[in-house]
Amino acid sequence: MTRSRDEGLADLEARIGHAFADPALLGRALTHVSASPARRDSYERLEFLGDRVLGLAVAHMLYDAFPNESEGELSRRLAALVRKETCAEVAEVWGVGAAMRLGEGEAQTGGRGKRALLGDICEAIIGAAFLDGGAAAAEHIVRKAFSDRMAASGQDLRDAKTALQEWAQARGLATPRYRLVARSGPDHAPFFEVVVEVQGFAAAPGSGASKRVAEQAAAAAFLAREDAAKGKGDT
Structure with missing residues (x-):
């Protein structure tokens, strides 16, 4: 090569x-x-x-x-x-x-x-x-x-954005907001970085070759972080 x-x-x-x-x-x-x-x-x-x-x-x-x-x-x-x-x-x-x-x-x-x-x-x-x-x-x-x-791996196979929206609704929170923070790469191979924001919680980042993929990754990251935090609190 x-x-x-x-x-x-x-x-x-x-x-x-x-x-x-x-x-x-x-x-x-x-x-x-x-x-x-x-x-x-x-x-x-x-x-x-x-x-x-x-x-x-x-x-x-x-x-x-x-x-x-x-x-x-x-x-x-x-x-x-x-x-x-x-x-x-x-x-x-x-x-x-x-x-x-x-x-x-x-x-x-x-x-x-x-x-x-x-x-x-x-x-x-x-x-x-x-x-x-x-x-x-x-x-x-x-x-x-x-x-x-991992956080969603033991649940049914809903997409992470849907799971996060339901998570927020169950707690009486506003619908999660996804914000594009960076776009790089050529037009034929773009790369997106986003964050998801939920009222009262730190934002979680995600990235991918499309905005859809980046948003899914951010939602999954948020759920994984909160699942881990809950687990520590239970010990």
């Missing part, structure tokens, strides 16, 4: 939370089979690995975060966090769509926005990080990306 291509992935690495010693691993994780002369050079094998690494890292995270929950409760949270839809949301927050390497046909049919493909790429990146930096590097990425989603 050339130096210029490394620099082109620097922003993505920053959002993921890992600077690759071997950038070719990240490049392979972003490569769809339609853009790979040899199938083994696509993301598919890394996805296989990353799926297993993700499961172990999330299980460890949940074991630490919920010491009083049963195996069944932890299993339900695990299933919600490692499902393909959640991985796709993480990929959107990372903004991987613009960096994906697709064949012309896949690109023309909207491959950069396909939820199943985004979920696969998320797992492939985790697998690539495992090979590049070991289990600790992969777990760091998983904790950074998935911790905000």
